[in-house]
Amino acid sequence: MRRGGGRAARSDDVRLRNRAALIAALREDGPRSRTALAAATGLSAATVSAIGGALLEEGLLAPVAAEAQGGRGRPQAPLGLNPARATAAAIVVSNRAVDTVIVDYSGSEIGRSWRGALPRDAGPAALSAALAAEIDAARAGARRDGAPPIAALTIAWQGVADAEARRVVWSPIVDARGVDFAGPLAARCGGRVAVMNDAAMVAEAFLRRGAKRSGAPTDLALLLVGPGVGMGLVLDGAAAAGRASSGMEFGHMTHVPGGAPCACGRLGCVEAYAADYAILRGAGRDERDDPLAVAQAARDGDPAARAAFAAAGEALGYGLGRLFALLGPLPVALAGSGAAAADLLRPAMVAALEQALAPELSGPLELSVAGDATALALEGAAAHALRRLDAALAAGAEIAGAPWREAVA
Amino acid sequence: MRRGGGRAARSDDVRLRNRAALIAALREDGPRSRTALAAATGLSAATVSAIGGALLEEGLLAPVAAEAQGGRGRPQAPLGLNPARATAAAIVVSNRAVDTVIVDYSGSEIGRSWRGALPRDAGPAALSAALAAEIDAARAGARRDGAPPIAALTIAWQGVADAEARRVVWSPIVDARGVDFAGPLAARCGGRVAVMNDAAMVAEAFLRRGAKRSGAPTDLALLLVGPGVGMGLVLDGAAAAGRASSGMEFGHMTHVPGGAPCACGRLGCVEAYAADYAILRGAGRDERDDPLAVAQAARDGDPAARAAFAAAGEALGYGLGRLFALLGPLPVALAGSGAAAADLLRPAMVAALEQALAPELSGPLELSVAGDATALALEGAAAHALRRLDAALAAGAEIAGAPWREAVA
DNA sequence: CTCATTTTCTTCGAGGCCCAAAATAAATGG
DNA sequence: CCATTTATTTTGGGCCTCGAAGAAAATGAG
Numbered sequence: 001m002r003r004g005g006g007r008a009a010r011s012d013d014v015r016l017r018n019r020a021a022l023i024a025a026l027r028e029d030g031p032r033s034r035t036a037l038a039a040a041t042g043l044s045a046a047t048v049s050a051i052g053g054a055l056l057e058e059g060l061l062a063p064v065a066a067e068a069q070g071g072r073g074r075p076q077a078p079l080g081l082n083p084a085r086a087t088a089a090a091i092v093v094s095n096r097a098v099d100t101v102i103v104d105y106s107g108s109e110i111g112r113s114w115r116g117a118l119p120r121d122a123g124p125a126a127l128s129a130a131l132a133a134e135i136d137a138a139r140a141g142a143r144r145d146g147a148p149p150i151a152a153l154t155i156a157w158q159g160v161a162d163a164e165a166r167r168v169v170w171s172p173i174v175d176a177r178g179v180d181f182a183g184p185l186a187a188r189c190g191g192r193v194a195v196m197n198d199a200a201m202v203a204e205a206f207l208r209r210g211a212k213r214s215g216a217p218t219d220l221a222l223l224l225v226g227p228g229v230g231m232g233l234v235l236d237g238a239a240a241a242g243r244a245s246s247g248m249e250f251g252h253m254t255h256v257p258g259g260a261p262c263a264c265g266r267l268g269c270v271e272a273y274a275a276d277y278a279i280l281r282g283a284g285r286d287e288r289d290d291p292l293a294v295a296q297a298a299r300d301g302d303p304a305a306r307a308a309f310a311a312a313g314e315a316l317g318y319g320l321g322r323l324f325a326l327l328g329p330l331p332v333a334l335a336g337s338g339a340a341a342a343d344l345l346r347p348a349m350v351a352a353l354e355q356a357l358a359p360e361l362s363g364p365l366e367l368s369v370a371g372d373a374t375a376l377a378l379e380g381a382a383a384h385a386l387r388r389l390d391a392a393l394a395a396g397a398e399i400a401g402a403p404w405r406e407a408v409a
Numbered sequence: 410m411r412r413g414g415g416r417a418a419r420s421d422d423v424r425l426r427n428r429a430a431l432i433a434a435l436r437e438d439g440p441r442s443r444t445a446l447a448a449a450t451g452l453s454a455a456t457v458s459a460i461g462g463a464l465l466e467e468g469l470l471a472p473v474a475a476e477a478q479g480g481r482g483r484p485q486a487p488l489g490l491n492p493a494r495a496t497a498a499a500i501v502v503s504n505r506a507v508d509t510v511i512v513d514y515s516g517s518e519i520g521r522s523w524r525g526a527l528p529r530d531a532g533p534a535a536l537s538a539a540l541a542a543e544i545d546a547a548r549a550g551a552r553r554d555g556a557p558p559i560a561a562l563t564i565a566w567q568g569v570a571d572a573e574a575r576r577v578v579w580s581p582i583v584d585a586r587g588v589d590f591a592g593p594l595a596a597r598c599g600g601r602v603a604v605m606n607d608a609a610m611v612a613e614a615f616l617r618r619g620a621k622r623s624g625a626p627t628d629l630a631l632l633l634v635g636p637g638v639g640m641g642l643v644l645d646g647a648a649a650a651g652r653a654s655s656g657m658e659f660g661h662m663t664h665v666p667g668g669a670p671c672a673c674g675r676l677g678c679v680e681a682y683a684a685d686y687a688i689l690r691g692a693g694r695d696e697r698d699d700p701l702a703v704a705q706a707a708r709d710g711d712p713a714a715r716a717a718f719a720a721a722g723e724a725l726g727y728g729l730g731r732l733f734a735l736l737g738p739l740p741v742a743l744a745g746s747g748a749a750a751a752d753l754l755r756p757a758m759v760a761a762l763e764q765a766l767a768p769e770l771s772g773p774l775e776l777s778v779a780g781d782a783t784a785l786a787l788e789g790a791a792a793h794a795l796r797r798l799d800a801a802l803a804a805g806a807e808i809a810g811a812p813w814r815e816a817v818a
Numbered sequence: 819c820t821c822a823t824t825t826t827c828t829t830c831g832a833g834g835c836c837c838a839a840a841a842t843a844a845a846t847g848g
Numbered sequence: 849c850c851a852t853t854t855a856t857t858t859t860g861g862g863c864c865t866c867g868a869a870g871a872a873a874a875t876g877a878g
Contacts, residue, residue: 014422
């Protein structure tokens with residue numbers, strides 16, 4: 001039981017943590033004066049001043065033009081993340097398209113690209129090359145010149161990645177297995193390449209957006225229902241991943257043993273009832289039909305379509321019941337084509353959840369609906385890449401870029 | 410997304426962490442010299458000396474008689490946890506009995522008691538009184554006089570406790586709901602009372618025992634199959650609990666929607682196929698029959714009995730498949746009456762797991778069998794209580810007891 | 819126009835903490 | 849009896865955070 005008790009702490013771990021805390025505060029809530037940062041982090045003004053000074057020296061932070069403040073006293077001099085310090089990239093690969101975004105260190109988008117779906121039969125080399133090309137394309141269209149090279153890349157990808165988030169273990173998008181992105185792409189990303197589950201990235205972005213508005217809900221199970229069924233789980237404000245893989249294969253949890261055939265080859269997975277293809281199949285439509293059209297048919301009273309959505313909702317509801325049995329109840333959000341059909345899914349989901357779990361254990365279903373899944377996934381992946389960059393820079397990693405000394409001289 | 414970034418660290422957090430690390434090292438692997446502690450924790454000899462000195466002053470540690478070492482040089486002077494510093498208690502409540510153990514701060518048992526099952530209809534007051542009486546009984550039989558008052562108590566209990574681990578939300582053992590143990594028992598336990606799920610305590614003890622032998626397997630899903638089906642999950646060496654409750658209600662995860670009736674009132678729970686009562690029902694036996702007798706009948710070829718165990722194994726296997734889909738594959742251990750029938754359950758479990766999950770996601774089932782569940786639960790609960798005591802003492806809490814100054818003077 | 823006031827930010831000294839190196843302690847074995 | 853060996857404690861240096869005091873940079877009243 002290596003509980004660690006926490007490995008021993010050295011004296012300078014404290015500085016490291018506080019550097020990270022300062023950067024995180026700026027990342028989460030934007031530029032602020034030293035005084036405001038002191039209040040936000042709980043550090044003393046003296047310490048914020050010291051750490052802030054060091055981070056300015058290192059080019060991590062930059063002074064930001066103060067807004068008119070009015071009132072007496074010395075005006076605040078806000079600090080912000082220095083956009084020129086580094087650059088990060090995010091790629092979202094779905095079965096329909098590849099979306100890429102380049103952001104500066106402060107999180108502003110500086111470039112973007114789009115292309116249609118990758119060919120299913122692309123081999124590892126072709127895949128890496130295609131993604132590299134997208135990064136180049138996005139950079140080429142950059143609104144700003146002279147940005148430093150990309151120092152971190154996060155790929156949001158429908159499928160299963162391994163624990164180190166570098167290989168695709170399985171994905172419905174391409175036939176290739178065990179593709180290692182780290183190798184080919186690492187060269188242009190300072191080695192910081194991560195392959196993450198798409199739903200996890202959507203969850204992160206959705207929660208982040210919500211947090212900006214309301215208080216700070218820190219838990220969420222996001223169901224990404226579309227060509228497949230994925231789940232992104234956020235617990236205590238941190239993305240929860242499985243052990244061996246980046247995990248959380250909600251869609252491939254068995255719903256009915258021996259039930260409907262799933263794209264993964266097993267029988268009775270949740271996905272086999274709730275994914276787009278399952279809806280189409282259940283409604284007796286053609287594979288290539290538009291799921292949204294089926295949803296409209298269901299709203300117009302088509303019994304087969306209604307039954308298909310009821311079955312999908314039931315599978316999702318039972319799945320949530322199983323999840324809640326293990327983890328306790330969580331707020332839930334729907335994204336993807338499932339979000340567009342939330343009105344059709346909800347009643348069956350609620351009913352199934354009630355069947356599945358005693359009310360003491362589940363409580364009423366808290367279900368919200370997320371917007372454009374691709375946009376959210378891009379946002380989440382970019383945030384993810386930036387956060388890894390933050391960690392590296394806070395720890396003093398040497399990453400090229402930025403008005404380094406020049407800004408000070 | 411309150412990711413925290415980790416709250417700001419103060420300078421003296423370092424000392425606190427290192428105190429805890431030192432205590433944890435002694436707790437996990439027994440008394441050792443300062444030099445050995447330095448090696449184990451990664452701290453410098455100078456720091457171990459300083460912290461050790463302070464802990465000796467506070468009565469947390471005590472010199473231990475050194476074993477003959479032979480060889481040159483100044484002999485090592487081992488330090489150990491001071492047995493007299495504090496006392497902790499552990500109670501395991503099952504539907505058959507209440508077992509209680511009192512341990513000193515070094516973890517040695519100094520008293521024990523046993524009584525038969527609690528009456529199902531006992532109210533909150535009667536329950537608290539009964540447990541308090543057991544503690545007194547265990548103390549009365551103590552092999553050692555003058556032990557300090559009990560400063561922490563952990564109750565392992567079949568059922569659901571709330572997040573603060575103080576109330577029983579639901580339990581098959583008694584009819585009462587929402588019983589708060591903290592109030593009545595806190596007075597005699599320094600306020601440190603925790604109500605934990607029994608399976609979680611068994612898991613903890615099982616893994617700890619294993620860790621002493623082999624390397625350090627830090628993940629485990631322990632299935633406690635008996636009057637009910639519980640699960641204790643250890644991830645990264647730490648007990649994983651659900652959000653709202655102390656969670657992990659594996660037994661009440663739906664196996665087959667609309668399936669067999671469960672003791673919880675729902676239909677199709679895993680428990681409704683795998684618990685003792687389900688086995689008896691499935692084999693067409695009387696409720697009061699002995700499940701072990703049914704197991705023997707199955708081994709002797711009784712088809713109904715075989716079928717009952719096959720159904721139980723299938724439910725467990727699919728349940729594990731669902732768990733693995735979310736968390737990734739884990740080593741599994743069986744405890745309780747299920748452990749005694751592991752030979753009967755295993756084939757169906759393996760088969761069901763193969764049906765449930767693609768081999769990439771699950772790998773082969775790693776199944777081990779745990780010993781006496783009650784003994785393990787007691788051990789785990791005592792360890793849990795001691796760990797909370799460690800945390801309090803490391804942080805400098807004032808807890809009465811121990812050769813305080815006297816030992817030094 | 820000047821200057822007290824107010825608020826922000828920086829500097830300074832004190833108190834901790836950890837570590838490496840030096841000093842001390844306590845055995846062994848020739 | 850003493851050189852050698854190993855364990856532990858002491859010492860000094862380098863960081864770190866913090867509170868308090870000082871410096872900076874505005875406002876606004878006279």
